[in-house]
Amino acid sequence: MSTPLLDFIPGDPNPDDLRAIVAVLSVYNNTYSGMADQPGFAIIIRDPETQAAVGGLYAVDGYGWAFVRSLAIPEEYRGLGLGRRLMEEAEKIAKARGYIGIWLDTLEFQARPFYERLGFELFGELEGGPGAIARYFLKKRF
Secondary structure: OOOOOOOOOOOOOOHHHHHHHHHHHHHHHHHHHOOOOOOOEEEEEEOOOOOOEEEEEEEEEOOOEEEEEEEEOOHHHOOOOHHHHHHHHHHHHHHHOOOOEEEEEEEOOOOHHHHHHOOOEEEEEEOOEOOEOOEEEEEEEO
16 A cells, blocks of 8 residues: 555645545444534524525534534624524424433634533633634523
């Protein structure tokens, strides 16, 4: 067998290369964890006139936990309780799928107090500093 080549990609990899990385990791993880990835889920905020997607929540499987990868609410829709509603719906979906909880991360200028008001607790942190923004890891176990 010849030695594989390493190919540095200075930007985002093409989708096929990324799928190859994820596929290898999924096979390994599924073999050793005994758990297969479930599909992710999204809850979409739609513009009331055009029905176009304008924000929402996207979560993925996290080996027994739901991981909220993204939650985004356009400025004009903030303060209407949509964030709470999105998280409540995500909780219902996660419980129905049998997850033991939800976890997520948020940057220091984002929504840590919001998540803590919803019952999330801090379990990890990456400190900020010159050239780095603090990141907080929160979880809510059911």
